[in-house]
Amino acid sequence: xxxxxxxxxxxxxxxxxxxxxxxxxxxxxxxxxxxxxxxxxxxxxxxxxxxxxxxxxxxxxxxxxxxxxxxxxxxxxxxxxxxxxxxxxxxxxxxxxxxxxxxxxxxxxxxxxxxxxxxxxxxxxxxxxxxxxxxxxxxxxxxxxxxxxxxxxxxxxxxxxxxxxxxxxxxxxxxxxxxxxxxxxxxxxxxxxxxxxxxxxxxxxxxxxxxxxxxxxxxxxxxxxxxxxxxxxxxxxxxxxxxxxxxxxxxxxxxxxxxxxxxxxxxxxxxxxxxxxxxxxxxxxxxxxxxxxxxxxxxxxxxxxxxxxxxxx
Amino acid sequence: xxxxxxxxxxxxxxxxxxxxxxxxxxxxxxxxxxxxxxxxxxxxxxxxxxxxxxxxxxxxxxxxxxxxxxxxxxxxxxxxxxxxxxxxxxxxxxxxxxxxxxxxxxxxxxxxxxxxxxxxxxxxxxxxxxxxxxxxxxxxxxxxxxxxxxxxxxxxxxxxxxxxxxxxxxxxxxxxxxxxxxxxxxxxxxxxxxxxxxxxxxxxxxxxxxxxxxxxxxxxxxxxxxxxxxxxxxxxxxxxxxxxxxxxxxxxxxxxxxxxxxxxxxxxxxxxxxxxxxxxxxxxxxxxxxxxxxxxxxxxxxxxxxxxxxxxx
Numbered sequence: 098x099x100x101x102x103x104x105x106x107x108x109x110x111x112x113x114x115x116x117x118x119x120x121x122x123x124x125x126x127x128x129x130x131x132x133x134x135x136x137x138x139x140x141x142x143x144x145x146x147x148x149x150x151x152x153x154x155x156x157x158x159x160x161x162x163x164x165x166x167x168x169x170x171x172x173x174x175x176x177x178x179x180x181x182x183x184x185x186x187x188x189x190x191x192x193x194x195x196x197x198x199x200x201x202x203x204x205x206x207x208x209x210x211x212x213x214x215x216x217x218x219x220x221x222x223x224x225x226x227x228x229x230x231x232x233x234x235x236x237x238x239x240x241x242x243x244x245x246x247x248x249x250x251x252x253x254x255x256x257x258x259x260x261x262x263x264x265x266x267x268x269x270x271x272x273x274x275x276x277x278x279x280x281x282x283x284x285x286x287x288x289x290x291x292x293x294x295x296x297x298x299x300x301x302x303x304x305x306x307x308x309x310x311x312x313x314x315x316x317x318x319x320x321x322x323x324x325x326x327x328x329x330x331x332x333x334x335x336x337x338x339x340x341x342x343x344x345x346x347x348x349x350x351x352x353x354x355x356x357x358x359x360x361x362x363x364x365x366x367x368x369x370x371x372x373x374x375x376x377x378x379x380x381x382x383x384x385x386x387x388x389x390x391x392x393x394x395x396x397x398x399x400x401x402x403x404x405x406x407x408x409x410x
Numbered sequence: 411x412x413x414x415x416x417x418x419x420x421x422x423x424x425x426x427x428x429x430x431x432x433x434x435x436x437x438x439x440x441x442x443x444x445x446x447x448x449x450x451x452x453x454x455x456x457x458x459x460x461x462x463x464x465x466x467x468x469x470x471x472x473x474x475x476x477x478x479x480x481x482x483x484x485x486x487x488x489x490x491x492x493x494x495x496x497x498x499x500x501x502x503x504x505x506x507x508x509x510x511x512x513x514x515x516x517x518x519x520x521x522x523x524x525x526x527x528x529x530x531x532x533x534x535x536x537x538x539x540x541x542x543x544x545x546x547x548x549x550x551x552x553x554x555x556x557x558x559x560x561x562x563x564x565x566x567x568x569x570x571x572x573x574x575x576x577x578x579x580x581x582x583x584x585x586x587x588x589x590x591x592x593x594x595x596x597x598x599x600x601x602x603x604x605x606x607x608x609x610x611x612x613x614x615x616x617x618x619x620x621x622x623x624x625x626x627x628x629x630x631x632x633x634x635x636x637x638x639x640x641x642x643x644x645x646x647x648x649x650x651x652x653x654x655x656x657x658x659x660x661x662x663x664x665x666x667x668x669x670x671x672x673x674x675x676x677x678x679x680x681x682x683x684x685x686x687x688x689x690x691x692x693x694x695x696x697x698x699x700x701x702x703x704x705x706x707x708x709x710x711x712x713x714x715x716x717x718x719x720x721x722x723x
Contacts, residue, residue: 112501112512119430122511128498159472159479166472185441188501190512198435199425199503 099143099361100225100255102218102246103136103154105185105203105235106177108164109390112190117197123190131389132167133187135231135260138354138391139361142380144173145392148362151176153221155214155235157204158183176221178214180206182235189350206237215245222250227364229357230269231260243269256364259316260357270314276360277316279307280353304329305336305410320360320374325352325381329410332370336410339374341382343401351390355380371407379405412456412674413538413568415531415559416449416467418498418516418548419490421477422703425503430510436503444702445480446500448544448573451667451704452674455693457486458705461675464489466534468527468548470517471496489534491527493519495548502663519550528558535563540677542670543582544573556582569677572629573670583627589673590629592620593666617642618649618723633673633687638665638694642723645683649723652687654695656714664703669694684720692718 113127132141140152156164156177161184168175182204190197222228228250230243239245243265250257251273259266259274270277304321308331311319318332326341359380363373379402386394426440445454453465469477469490474497481488495517503510535541541563543556552558556578563570564586572579572587583590617634621644624632631645639654672693676686692715699707 112514114512117432119432119510120508122509122513125512125514128514159476163472188512195433196435197432199427199438199501200435201425201438201441 098149098151098225099227099229099365100221101136101140101143101150101152101154101229101231101361103134103152103232104206104214104238104242105233106132106134106137106154106156106161106164107201107203108160108167108184108186109133110186110188111389112188114190114192116192117190117194129389130163130167131391132164132171133390135354135357136229137164137168138351139229139231139358140173141168141171141391142355142358142384142393143362144171146358146362148365150174151221151225153177153218155180155204155206155210156184157181160184160186176217178210178217180204180210182206203235206235208237211238211242215249218246219249222253222255225250225255227256227258227361229258229260229361230274231354231357233261233263234265240264241268244272247272247274258357258360258364260353267314270311270316273315273317275316275364276318276320277311278320278322278353278357278360279311280322305331318370320356320377322353322356322381325349325356325385326378328356328374328378328381330371330374330407335370337371337374337407338410339371339378339405339407341378341401342404343382345382345385345397347385348388348390349385351387351392352381352384354390355384355393374407375405376402411462411464411538412540412542412678413534414449414453414456414463414465414467414542414544414674416447416465416545417519417527417551417555418546419445419447419450419467419469419474419477420514420516421473421480421497421499422446423499423501424702425501427503427505429505430503430507442702443476443480444704445477445484446703448667448670449542450477450481451664452542452544452671453486454481454484454704455668455671455697455706456675457484459671459675461678463487464534464538466490466531468493468517468519468523469497470494473497473499489530491523491530493517493523495519516548519548521550524551524555528562531559532562535566535568538563538568540569540571540674542571542573542674543587544667544670546574546576547578553577554581557585560585560587571670571673571677573666580627583624583629586628586630588629588677589631589633590624591633591635591666591670591673592624593635618644631683633669633690635666635669635694638662638669638698639691641669641687641691641694643684643687643720648683650684650687650720651723652684652691652718652720654691654714655717656695658695658698658710660698661701661703662698664700664705665694665697667703668697668706687720688718689715
């Protein structure tokens, strides 16, 4: 079973309007609500792919209840810890052009709630084979939260994927996850701050330097997405580059979560490198073809998959 | 007791961000949720003013439950009819400049739900002295809904205030409310469409023409707000103009609801014209001094009230 951890999930609301303009009032033509947060997206994709999955994390308030209700309706197994604070919403306003987004900060988590989650997680991790830890940390959760959760998984020989950025990433990597997927606008900066500067830092678009740094900091393997159609990976002493043969246009939100879902499925099955990387790019590109995050377009996936292969970088 | 009817209430959410720009993602610094909808605002203002009030209307889903919970927490007595659809939200995004707003369309109401509301309303109206009917009609509610509700109130000798626009206003006025407060960008157009064109239509900023038309169509009195600091009223054969001695700057949303709250309080007390009009302008200006709709700034109200008087127009 794959356990996905989402400490700061969301209700993702999409508003369709005619045209967005600032300082104006807009009548929303269509409202769509989806359960959201990176780990929740991974769980939805894995459930749709018929992989055994369980979504855990922290949920609170009526927005949290709505996230649970939507996941229940979709048949995704859940076991969240309830908190006092109100789960955040994200609002994406869509017109003919790109999206204008508003991300609520999310609730503050108390020390007692975090302890309660750690206990709950310890029980769940015993029945898992893979744990996926995704997204930002809510206020009140300690910055080394992912390190704590990864160490618990390591103690039970459960495989781990860490998909986050910033301080949560730097702390988490030190606990030696099986796969780290660093994200953020400046991956080099994220990884070099507070550590010995990587000699390759500042080398522009080349992510090999920061990836090597992530490996040195403790990750067993590092996967860096370069948009939804391309990734770079370091698996021990081997470096790989995978490129989709087709450039899909559409909704890039959630493409990274589809990539992580593919990697989790491969860890669960014990598939050796580099096949999981090719699958990850096919899943990621297929997510772009689906209109919302947390869903992949099956036809696109089936069409692309045979033509994606990892090359030595 | 004053009964406020809100058929399309809302949860009003305010996001504070650094600066709104289109096609960008914004981190929301602060989230504030308030029960909303024009009739709900009137009920909150009357409750704060220690007037006996009961808020009714239609609420559904988790958003509806949140509106009820917030009103309960504020101590506002409520008796809403539950519907299947999800109550709408409005999102106002505030930066250093003006607000950028998004209004969800709200739920569709079934014929059975509307019938259930009419029955519920008939029971409540027997114990009311004044009914306030505010705002737009949700999808599925017939356009003559307010006319139906006003006729029921008339049959029980309960006084009525109709505060709406468009087709709901045209239908509602024909049922002879005690006071109509037409709103909308083009009051003249609202009232003349489908009726004999008022000879004064097209006379620019002068609202006397449309107000006379509203009177001819059936309202016993007509109050037209000209911004939050000025109103024009026709009470039978008398015309009044009321202007605030001070121009308050702030939040104009909900100023019209404060005006209606003052009129409802006056109808309940049997205060003769034109004193209610002066009170309405003082309340409306005091609402501008409060940061959110549904609240008036008591200090501003007490300071202004003695200096506001109605003049013959």
